[in-house]
Amino acid sequence: MISIQQLSKTYTSKEGTVVGVDDVSLSINQGEVFGIVGYSGAGKSTLLRCLNILERPTNGKVTIDGIDLMSLSSKELRKARQSIGMIFQGFHLTMAKTVVENVGFALKAAGVGRVERKQRAEELLELVGLSDKANQYPAQLSGGQKQRVSIARALANNPKVLLCDEATSALDPNTTQSILHLLKKINKELGLTIVLITHEMEVVKEICDRCAVMEQGRVVEEGDTYDIFANPQNELTERFIKTVIDFTIPEALLKKTQGTIVLLKFTGELAGEAIVSDLLQEHRIRGNILHGKIDYIQEKPLGTFVMELKGDEQEVNRALASLGATLGEVEVIENDRSTDYTMARAE
Amino acid sequence: MIDQLITLWPELSKSFIDTLIMVGIGLVVSFVVGLPLGLLLFVTDRDLFLENKWVKSITGVIVNLVRSVPFIILLVFLFPFTDLLLGTTTGPVAASVSLSVAAIPFYARIVESSARDIDRGVIEAAISCGASPWLIIKDIIFPEIKSGLISGLTITAISLVGYSAMAGTIGGGGIGDLAIRYGYYRYDNFVMFTTVILLIVMVQVIQYVGDFTAKSVKKS
Ligand SMILES: Nc1ncnc2c1ncn2[C@@H]1O[C@H](COP(=O)(O)OP(=O)(O)OP(=O)(O)O)[C@@H](O)[C@H]1O
Numbered sequence: 090m091i092s093i094q095q096l097s098k099t100y101t102s103k104e105g106t107v108v109g110v111d112d113v114s115l116s117i118n119q120g121e122v123f124g125i126v127g128y129s130g131a132g133k134s135t136l137l138r139c140l141n142i143l144e145r146p147t148n149g150k151v152t153i154d155g156i157d158l159m160s161l162s163s164k165e166l167r168k169a170r171q172s173i174g175m176i177f178q179g180f181h182l183t184m185a186k187t188v189v190e191n192v193g194f195a196l197k198a199a200g201v202g203r204v205e206r207k208q209r210a211e212e213l214l215e216l217v218g219l220s221d222k223a224n225q226y227p228a229q230l231s232g233g234q235k236q237r238v239s240i241a242r243a244l245a246n247n248p249k250v251l252l253c254d255e256a257t258s259a260l261d262p263n264t265t266q267s268i269l270h271l272l273k274k275i276n277k278e279l280g281l282t283i284v285l286i287t288h289e290m291e292v293v294k295e296i297c298d299r300c301a302v303m304e305q306g307r308v309v310e311e312g313d314t315y316d317i318f319a320n321p322q323n324e325l326t327e328r329f330i331k332t333v334i335d336f337t338i339p340e341a342l343l344k345k346t347q348g349t350i351v352l353l354k355f356t357g358e359l360a361g362e363a364i365v366s367d368l369l370q371e372h373r374i375r376g377n378i379l380h381g382k383i384d385y386i387q388e389k390p391l392g393t394f395v396m397e398l399k400g401d402e403q404e405v406n407r408a409l410a411s412l413g414a415t416l417g418e419v420e421v422i423e424n425d426r427s428t429d430y431t432m433a434r435a436e
Numbered sequence: 437m438i439d440q441l442i443t444l445w446p447e448l449s450k451s452f453i454d455t456l457i458m459v460g461i462g463l464v465v466s467f468v469v470g471l472p473l474g475l476l477l478f479v480t481d482r483d484l485f486l487e488n489k490w491v492k493s494i495t496g497v498i499v500n501l502v503r504s505v506p507f508i509i510l511l512v513f514l515f516p517f518t519d520l521l522l523g524t525t526t527g528p529v530a531a532s533v534s535l536s537v538a539a540i541p542f543y544a545r546i547v548e549s550s551a552r553d554i555d556r557g558v559i560e561a562a563i564s565c566g567a568s569p570w571l572i573i574k575d576i577i578f579p580e581i582k583s584g585l586i587s588g589l590t591i592t593a594i595s596l597v598g599y600s601a602m603a604g605t606i607g608g609g610g611i612g613d614l615a616i617r618y619g620y621y622r623y624d625n626f627v628m629f630t631t632v633i634l635l636i637v638m639v640q641v642i643q644y645v646g647d648f649t650a651k652s653v654k655k656s
């Protein structure tokens with residue numbers, strides 16, 4: 090649906106050049122919710138703004154639905170933008186227009202006549218659950234309501250793609266949830282492809298099918314959201330995931346432990362509790378769960394357990410090896426032997 | 437005192453009307469020409485949707501040139517042009533030529549600066565909707581700056597009252613001219629005070645009407 094090839098954007102000024110996006114290639118499929126995460130200044134907004142040429146890339150190519158956006162004349166580009174909706178962190182509504190007029194503006198831009206405009210704008214407000222606010226001004230609305238208006242405006246011309254620049258960053262957790270639900274709903278019902286940037290991994294976990302992690306203008310990791318969470322490759326990605334799945338054991342507690350501390354991840358169909366109880370029965374060791382949590386990502390469970398294993402050294406090692414065989418990976422966080430049981434299965 | 441007022445009346449009312457003509461024409465022209473000029477200055481600015489370095493700098497330079505010439509000099513400088521345009525350099529209509537020339541860039545800068553106060557994001561959102569430049573100007577920028585435009589007209593009108601006094605003294609007529617002729621050349625304090633009071637009242641009325649209108653168009 091969206092193909093980004095070797096895209097770069099540099100800003101040149103008297104003070105020198107700043108790299109916004111550095112040689113990014115991505116492809117985003119029809120109907121998926123694609124997340125882009127990264128810290129402030131990573132180039133997320135710049136990349137997103139290149140997707141509707143709000144920012145003209147310095148190099149590379151952007152194709153949406155088979156149309157090479159950079160080759161279009163300004164009139165053709167305006168037409169293309171009508172099928173690429175965009176919403177922003179700051180909503181960007183016109184304060185001097187009512188809610189229904191704000192939505193109607195997008196339709197006006199597409200040349201829709203007055204009567205049809207009114208009807209369509211009302212339909213859209215219905216879709217985002219704001220029918221009763223049609224004749225109010227944005228100043229009279231809450232943040233979440235404003236974002237709903239801007240979603241209605243972005244959807245006005247039946248776009249194929251919706252770009253979201255930190256759409257929930259200005260909202261409280263509850264409102265964030267409701268906006269994310271709305272986005273998921275329109276993704277499902279309208280088959281809309283959504284590209285969403287955020288610095289909150291929670292948002293990615295909530296609704297993204299796939300995601301990319303950016304740092305200094307580059308994509309450092311990309312993949313299926315579940316895989317990224319289950320098996321992050323990059324150190325930055327790991328840090329992001331820790332903001333959602335935090336299994337750091339307090340230092341004081343660690344000091345009190347004597348055994349081997351292991352981190353176990355149960356992915357997909359593996360049922361964590363059963364494996365742990367089997368383990369304790371089959372080996373002559375004692376186990377103590379320090380942390381245990383199951384997160385649902387893309388409706389698939391991801392269990393994260395931190396355990397302290399106590400007993401005879403050899404017996405513990407054997408237990409670890411068999412765990413490694415079932416799980417594929419067991420990370421030993423702390424012991425004096427520091428053996429790596431990763432890929433024990435391969436033996 | 438009543439007697440004095442009665443004798444002065446014909447001249448006073450004529451001067452008043454002359455001032456109104458000068459301010460009125462100046463105001464209309466500055467609006468009609470200054471508004472598009474101000475918008476042009478805005479939309480051709482860096483990072484805006486009609487960014488154009490050349491248009492921006494040339495317009496900017498012309499506007500600054502006119503604004504940097506002291507009005508009294510501009511007035512004399514424009515005499516030949518006024519003569520060419522109207523065949524005369526005296527009377528309120530002739531005076532309003534230079535008043536307009538001075539007021540256009542003044543108002544254009546006011547328009548530009550109130551447009552700058554618009555949140556860039558709002559304009560960006562309009563661009564991302566695929567709106568044409570004209571639609572953005574008409575439907576986004578204009579409504580957002582409407583009350584600023586009216587406040588700007590108020591400021592321009594008040595400046596025009598002041599400038600019209602200067603223009604009046606070299607052939608334009610009007611209240612300023614009356615004050616100078618009687619108050620300055622003949623030491624007639626009565627006329628002096630009457631005209632000053634009249635000017636104060638005029639400025640107050642403009643300010644009041646301007647503020648009221650600006651407030652009433654400001655929705656949200
Ligand atoms: N118009 C611009 N002119 C110059 N440099 C810019 C411009 N826009 C962005 N940059 C630079 O490009 C880099 C990426 O900025 P960008 O806004 O894309 O970051 P971001 O990931 O969206 O950050 P945030 O989470 O804070 O929004 C930054 O170093 C920024 O300073």
Ligand SMILES: [Mg+2]
Nearest residue numbers: 133134135255
């Ligand atoms: Mg950003």
